[in-house]
Amino acid sequence: MPLLELRGITHRFGAVTALDGVDLDVAAGEVHALLGENGAGKSTLVNVLAGGIVPDRGEVWVDGEVVRLRSPADAARRGIGMVHQHDALVGAFTVAENLALGLPGAPFSSSPGFLEAVHRRAAAASPLPLPSATARTDTLGVGERQRVEIARAVADGGRLLGLDEATAVLTPAEADALLDATRALARDGMAVVFITHRLAEVERVADRVTVLRGGRVVHRAARGGFDPATLAAAMVGAAPEPLPAGPGRPGGEALALVGLAARASDASRGVDGIDLSVRSGEIVGVAGVDGNGQRSLAAAVAGTCAPSAGEVRIGGRAAGRTGPAGHRALGLAIVPEDRRTEGLALDLSLAENLLLDAGALGGPAWGTRAPRAIRRAAAPRLERFGVTADPGARAGALSGGNQQRVVLARELGEPPAALLLVNPTRGLDLRATAFVRDEVRRLRDAGAGVLLVSTDLDEVVELADRVVVLSSGRLSGPFPKETPRAELGRAMAGGAP
Ligand SMILES: Nc1ncnc2c1ncn2[C@@H]1O[C@H](COP(=O)(O)OP(=O)(O)O)[C@@H](O)[C@H]1O
Ligand SMILES: [Mg+2]
Structure with missing residues (x-):
C-alpha cells in the first residue's frame, strides 16, 4: 500500500x-x-x-x-x-x-x-x-x-x-x-x-x-x-526551434571598462584593474566561480556602486558617477542576478513593473495614467515575451521563468545599445532558458553589445563570442570560444592560463 x-x-x-x-x-x-x-x-x-x-x-x-x-x-x-x-x-x-x-x-x-x-x-x-x-x-x-x-x-x-x-x-x-x-x-x-x-x-x-x-x-x-x-x-512537448547561433558581427565600442576598480559592499569581493571592451554585435562572457568579484563587477557596470578607480564607458561616453539611472540613460539595459530582489517589485503588478523603466510602455510614467490603461499598454509587450499571466497579476505570484520573462520584457523591449546580464537563466527550466538565450542572441544580432556574467560555464561557452575569466577580482583572457574547458577551468581556479 x-x-x-x-x-x-x-x-x-x-x-x-x-x-x-x-x-x-x-x-x-x-x-x-x-x-x-x-x-x-x-x-x-x-x-x-x-x-x-x-x-x-x-x-x-x-x-x-x-x-x-x-x-x-x-x-x-x-x-x-x-x-x-x-x-x-x-x-x-x-x-x-x-x-x-x-x-x-x-x-x-x-x-x-x-x-x-x-x-x-x-x-x-x-x-x-x-x-x-x-x-x-x-x-x-x-x-x-x-x-x-x-x-x-x-x-x-x-x-x-x-x-x-x-x-x-x-x-x-x-x-x-x-x-x-x-x-x-x-x-x-x-x-x-x-x-x-x-x-x-x-x-x-x-x-x-x-x-x-x-x-x-x-x-x-x-x-x-x-x-x-x-x-x-x-x-x-514540441520545443520551439532555437535560432541558429551565428557568429556575432562586432562593430564599434558599446561598453568599456577602463582600469576599473570597485567593491559592491564590504562583504563582497572587489575587482581591480579591469580592462574590457565590448563591441556592438558581440557577446562577451565573464566566466568564473561564484564569489570571485562578479557582484562588484556587475554593480559597477550597472551603476549601483561607484568605481574607486577607472571608469565605465557606455556607447563611448563616460558614465561617471551618474548611478543606475545615468547608466540606463546612456543606453544600458540590465538583467540583474536576483529577479526577486533586484529585478522586480514583487508587490506590484506586472504592468507596473514594466513602468519601472520609464518609457518602457512609451509616454509618461507613474501616477499619470489609469491602472487600466497601464495594463492595456503592457499586455502586448508581456505577450511578446511569452508571459502567461494577466498584466494585473502580482509579480510575486509568478513562477521564476515567468518572472524572468517580465524582467526581459521591460529591459529588452526596445533593443538597447549595451546589455548587462548576470546569471540570466539560473533556476529556470529548459524552455525558459532557451527563450532567454535566444533573446540575447537576437539582441546581439540586432547590434547590442552584451556583457554576460555567468557562473554557468556551459552558458558562457554556448553564448559568448569571446570569453574572459574573473578570478580573485581580476580578469584574464580574452579566450576564443573554442578554448578547451580544461584551460578555462585552470584560469577560473586562478592558475596560469
Ligand atoms: N497562486 C496562484 N495564483 C494564480 N495562478 C497560479 C498560482 N499558483 C500557480 N499558478 C499558475 O498555475 C500554473 C501551475 O503553476 P505551478 O504549480 O507553480 O507550476 P510549476 O511549479 O510546475 O512551475 C501556472 O500557470 C501558474 O502561473
Ligand atoms: Mg514550482
Whole structure:
C-alpha cells in the first residue's frame, strides 16, 4: 500500500487549470521525481499533498484512507512535510525557534532547554549538518536555511518529504550533498517527492519519475526505464526551434571598462584593474566561480556602486558617477542576478513593473495614467515575451521563468545599445532558458553589445563570442570560444592560463 496517493486531482486558479486529473502515488523508501517545466503544475501538486492547497476535485489517500488535508499543520500531523521553492522560515527567529514553530505544545516563549532539545532531535533526524540552534536564520545562507527546513520536515515523525526545486538555489557542491542526503533519507524509509527540471538529477536520485506538462501527467517511468530524450520530449512537448547561433558581427565600442576598480559592499569581493571592451554585435562572457568579484563587477557596470578607480564607458561616453539611472540613460539595459530582489517589485503588478523603466510602455510614467490603461499598454509587450499571466497579476505570484520573462520584457523591449546580464537563466527550466538565450542572441544580432556574467560555464561557452575569466577580482583572457574547458577551468581556479 502506498504511503500517499493522489487520485484525479484537479485545481484551477481563476482561468488557469494548474492541475487536471492528476494521479500520483508515493511509497515509503522511494524517491519519486516530479519533472516538468515552469508552470507545469509541480508546486501546486506538492502543495496539495502538503496541505497548502485544498484541490477543487480529487482525493488524497494516506495509509489507505481518504483524508482531507486542510492546512500544512494537518499534513504535518500525518508526517508530511515540505521544503518550498522560496524558503518559509521566520528570518528574525533562531534556527531552534523555527524548528519549534508549529510543534504541538510549543508556546513561542519556549525555554532554552526545550529549544535545545528540539534542535538536538532535528539534528539527529537530519541527513545534513544543521546550523547552530541560536543562529538567526536571516544571517544564514540559502543552503543552510534549506537544511533547517529539511530538518524540520523530517524530525518528529516525518514520513514524507516534498522538495520543491531544492537544488535550483544551491551551489553545485551543496546540490551534490542534497542529492546524497535524499538517497540516504529514502534508505531510511522516508518517502521523498523530488521536484526538479534537471534530467541529470532524476537519473541520479529517483526510483520513479512522473512528468507533468500543462497540469497533466504526460509520462511515467521507473529506474531502468529513464530515457533522457523521452523525458525531455515529454517535458517540453514540441520545443520551439532555437535560432541558429551565428557568429556575432562586432562593430564599434558599446561598453568599456577602463582600469576599473570597485567593491559592491564590504562583504563582497572587489575587482581591480579591469580592462574590457565590448563591441556592438558581440557577446562577451565573464566566466568564473561564484564569489570571485562578479557582484562588484556587475554593480559597477550597472551603476549601483561607484568605481574607486577607472571608469565605465557606455556607447563611448563616460558614465561617471551618474548611478543606475545615468547608466540606463546612456543606453544600458540590465538583467540583474536576483529577479526577486533586484529585478522586480514583487508587490506590484506586472504592468507596473514594466513602468519601472520609464518609457518602457512609451509616454509618461507613474501616477499619470489609469491602472487600466497601464495594463492595456503592457499586455502586448508581456505577450511578446511569452508571459502567461494577466498584466494585473502580482509579480510575486509568478513562477521564476515567468518572472524572468517580465524582467526581459521591460529591459529588452526596445533593443538597447549595451546589455548587462548576470546569471540570466539560473533556476529556470529548459524552455525558459532557451527563450532567454535566444533573446540575447537576437539582441546581439540586432547590434547590442552584451556583457554576460555567468557562473554557468556551459552558458558562457554556448553564448559568448569571446570569453574572459574573473578570478580573485581580476580578469584574464580574452579566450576564443573554442578554448578547451580544461584551460578555462585552470584560469577560473586562478592558475596560469
Ligand atoms: N497562486 C496562484 N495564483 C494564480 N495562478 C497560479 C498560482 N499558483 C500557480 N499558478 C499558475 O498555475 C500554473 C501551475 O503553476 P505551478 O504549480 O507553480 O507550476 P510549476 O511549479 O510546475 O512551475 C501556472 O500557470 C501558474 O502561473
Ligand atoms: Mg514550482
